[in-house]
Amino acid sequence: xxxxxxxxxxxxxxxxxxxxxxxxxxxxxxxxxxxxxxxxxxxxxxxxxxxxxxxxxxxxxxxxxxxxxxxxxxxxxxxxxxxxxxxxxxxxxxxxxxxxxxxxxxxxxxxxxxxxxxxxxxxxxxxxxxxxxxxxxxxxxxxxxxxxxxxxxxxxxxxxxxxxxxxxxxxxxxxxxxxxxxxxxxxxxxxxxxxxxxxxxxxxxxxxxxxxxxxxxxxxxxxxxxxxxxxxxxxxxxxxxxxxxxxxxxxxxxxxxxxxxxxxxxxxxxxxxxxxxxxxxxxxxxxxxxxxxxxxxxxxxxx
Amino acid sequence: xxxxxxxxxxxxxxxxxxxxxxxxxxxxxxxxxxxxxxxxxxxxxxxxxxxxxxxxxxxxxxxxxxxxxxxxxxxxxxxxxxxxxxxxxxxxxxxxxxxxxxxxxxxxxxxxxxxxxxxxxxxxxxxxxxxxxxxxxxxxxxxxxxxxxxxxxxxxxxxxxxxxxxxxxxxxxxxxxxxxxxxxxxxxxxxxxxxxxxxxxxxxxxxxxxxxxxxxxxxxxxxxxxxxxxxxxxxxxxxxxxxxxxxxxxxxxxxxxxxxxxxxxxxxxxxxxxxxxxxxxxxxxxxxxxxxxxxxxxxxxxx
Numbered sequence: 353x354x355x356x357x358x359x360x361x362x363x364x365x366x367x368x369x370x371x372x373x374x375x376x377x378x379x380x381x382x383x384x385x386x387x388x389x390x391x392x393x394x395x396x397x398x399x400x401x402x403x404x405x406x407x408x409x410x411x412x413x414x415x416x417x418x419x420x421x422x423x424x425x426x427x428x429x430x431x432x433x434x435x436x437x438x439x440x441x442x443x444x445x446x447x448x449x450x451x452x453x454x455x456x457x458x459x460x461x462x463x464x465x466x467x468x469x470x471x472x473x474x475x476x477x478x479x480x481x482x483x484x485x486x487x488x489x490x491x492x493x494x495x496x497x498x499x500x501x502x503x504x505x506x507x508x509x510x511x512x513x514x515x516x517x518x519x520x521x522x523x524x525x526x527x528x529x530x531x532x533x534x535x536x537x538x539x540x541x542x543x544x545x546x547x548x549x550x551x552x553x554x555x556x557x558x559x560x561x562x563x564x565x566x567x568x569x570x571x572x573x574x575x576x577x578x579x580x581x582x583x584x585x586x587x588x589x590x591x592x593x594x595x596x597x598x599x600x601x602x603x604x605x606x607x608x609x610x611x612x613x614x615x616x617x618x619x620x621x622x623x624x625x626x627x628x629x630x631x632x633x634x635x636x637x638x639x640x641x642x643x644x645x646x647x648x649x650x651x652x653x654x655x
Numbered sequence: 656x657x658x659x660x661x662x663x664x665x666x667x668x669x670x671x672x673x674x675x676x677x678x679x680x681x682x683x684x685x686x687x688x689x690x691x692x693x694x695x696x697x698x699x700x701x702x703x704x705x706x707x708x709x710x711x712x713x714x715x716x717x718x719x720x721x722x723x724x725x726x727x728x729x730x731x732x733x734x735x736x737x738x739x740x741x742x743x744x745x746x747x748x749x750x751x752x753x754x755x756x757x758x759x760x761x762x763x764x765x766x767x768x769x770x771x772x773x774x775x776x777x778x779x780x781x782x783x784x785x786x787x788x789x790x791x792x793x794x795x796x797x798x799x800x801x802x803x804x805x806x807x808x809x810x811x812x813x814x815x816x817x818x819x820x821x822x823x824x825x826x827x828x829x830x831x832x833x834x835x836x837x838x839x840x841x842x843x844x845x846x847x848x849x850x851x852x853x854x855x856x857x858x859x860x861x862x863x864x865x866x867x868x869x870x871x872x873x874x875x876x877x878x879x880x881x882x883x884x885x886x887x888x889x890x891x892x893x894x895x896x897x898x899x900x901x902x903x904x905x906x907x908x909x910x911x912x913x914x915x916x917x918x919x920x921x922x923x924x925x926x927x928x929x930x931x932x933x934x935x936x937x938x939x940x941x942x943x944x945x946x947x948x949x950x951x952x953x954x955x956x957x958x
Contacts, residue, residue, distance in 0.1 A: 355780055358757075358780060359780065362761060362775075372740060372741055372773075372774040372776075373740055373741070374740075374741045374774050374776045377774070377775075377776045377777060378775070378776070378777050378778070380777075382777070383741070383743065383776035383777035385740070385741060385776065385793065387690035387693040387695060387697065387795075388693060388694065388695055388795075389692055389693045389694050389695070390690040390691055390692045390693040391691065391692050392690060392691055392692070394690065394697075396743060396776065396777065396791075396793075397777070398743045398744075398745045398777065398778055398779050398789070398791060399745070399779050400745050400747055400779050400781045400787070400789070402747055402781060402783045402787070404783075404784070405747075405781060405782060405783055437675060437676055437677075437688070438675055438676070438677045438686070438688060440686065440699060440701045440791065441701075442701045442702070442703050442789045444703055444705055444708075444787065454661075458665060470675075471675040471677050471680070472665075472680075472681070473675075473677045473680045473681070473686035473688065473699065474680060474681050474682075474683075474685070474686035474699065474700070474701065475681070475701055476701050476702050476703050476789070477658060477661060477662065478703045478705060478708060479708060480705045480707075480708055480785070480787065481707070481784070481785060482783070482784060482785070484703070484705070484747065484783065484787045486701070486703070486745045486779070486789035488699075488701060488743065488791050490688065490699075492690075492691075
């Protein structure tokens with residue numbers, strides 16, 4: 353089973369959510385909860401960062417691990433057009449971590465928290481053989497306004513923010529500008545709100561596992577196909593493979609109704625049209641006339 | 656540094672929470688968030704369950720691991736008198752886990768979710784060398800009504816629910832009634848609501864790390880001392896050490912104003928007076944005339 357299939361199996365095991373206040377459950381970037389009497393919906397996302405899976409002790413500075421842990425969660429809030437409110441951090445420390453590592457981890461984490469205007473409200477501490485972090489971020493959107501993956505319609509234009517493949521290239525090179533991008537991704541929070549309030553995007557998600565896999569997920573959620581027909585906005589030096597399949601860019605992938613005027617830039621971040629939503633087999637993505645395999649990062653694929 | 660000191664250091668790093676909606680941050684059983692315009696406060700707790708730390712593959716059935724993962728989170732909601740609303744589960748699967756293990760894990764997890772009336776709203780899946788779960792539970796209480804650790808006052812009576820030490824004894828024996836208690840703890844959700852609405856408990860918390868350590872935490876949060884002066888309600892066969900220091904019982908520890916009529920039982924669970932809150936060095940707990948060392952479970956103590 354791959355990750356999509358595993359998630360789908362879990363989803364089917366879960367009974368109905370009627371009366372619970374949960375208005376969107378398993379399968380989108382965030383779960384959506386509607387507090388009684390509130391005009392806001394609350395968004396919740398959770399993401400794990402694990403030593404030797406998502407980072408390595410010898411190459412990733414503690415400060416970057418802290419920053420990236422929170423960035424992963426904030427990026428999901430950005431993808432739904434939300435404003436972050438607070439976060440919770442569970443942290444299992446390995447025997448090799450010391451006070452210096454812990455301090456640097458929290459400096460990176462809290463540096464981003466301050467910039468994003470979110471508060472660390474609690475969490476859990478434990479010991480384990482390897483470092484494992486789990487970040488939970490709560491964000492808010494006006495009731496019913498959160499951007500979702502499932503709203504793309506045939507004819508919609510597909511856009512992506514920023515430059516693709518920088519994180520994958522950085523991980524390969526371990527130096528230079530691409531490595532800096534890998535260690536310090538910028539969650540696109542302001543852009544997410546702009547997509548929700550001004551562009552009225554029909555769907556959005558963040559690129560955490562690579563364009564090929566994430567676009568497939570967006571198409572599956574929307575019941576549509578897609579064609580990539582524009583040149584991809586690649587980071588300088590990136591291979592086509594890295595641009596198409598490289599993970600952890602944390603840019604936003606979104607769709608807008610045909611004719612929507614999308615600016616070329618939003619606060620210094622380029623917005624590039626890369627394709628069109630089509631009628632067709634749900635989840636099928638074409639690139640340069642061929643079907644594009646979803647080769648992005650899947651924890652559950654056999655390697 | 657021990658866990659209390661580590662948590663305190665992290666707490667000091669975190670800037671103020673003004674205007675964020677977070678009304679109670681790091682250090683209690685749950686963080687408390689007040690959604691705009693809502694008459695309810697939302698409670699959030701997060702807890703990790705890690706292979707070879709909290710359970711072992713060869714002795715703990717997958718179904719029990721799933722049940723216990725959720726029970727840990729629900730117990731924190733119970734401790735604040737809350738009603739669970741939804742939960743999020745992050746799960747890192749190890750190479751040895753198969754579909755059968757995953758199915759049994761979710762059966763245990765969802766069995767308790769159904770009984771407790773909570774919904775699995777989302778989460779994250781990853782791969783790691785060892786299984787690691789992180790459970791987030793959201794609960795609700797009427798605005799400002801959540802029970803806290805910090806409200807105990809000199810003269811208050813100290814009570815505990817259920818029988819102490821069963822989980823520690825079970826872990827030692829790996830069979831019989833105590834082992835069943837270890838594998839299937841019952842979060843005291845109804846009791847927690849009873850403490851909040853009927854007994855108007857002055858403080859409460861759940862016993863996850865052993866009476867000696869958890870009572871010390873309650874006293875520190877309240878700025879008081881305590882004396883254990885009643886016989887402890889121990890599970891049959893439990894040693895005094897297990898009753899005083901054994902973790903993972905998930906019973907509730909609470910205090911009430913002097914003269915409060917506490918019933919002997921609540922829905923089949925005994926409630927036993929075990930001591931009195933005193934003026935004195937904050938955190939100091941006396942037992943049988945001696946100072947009681949906080950020997951309960953501390954991830955951060957050198958062993």
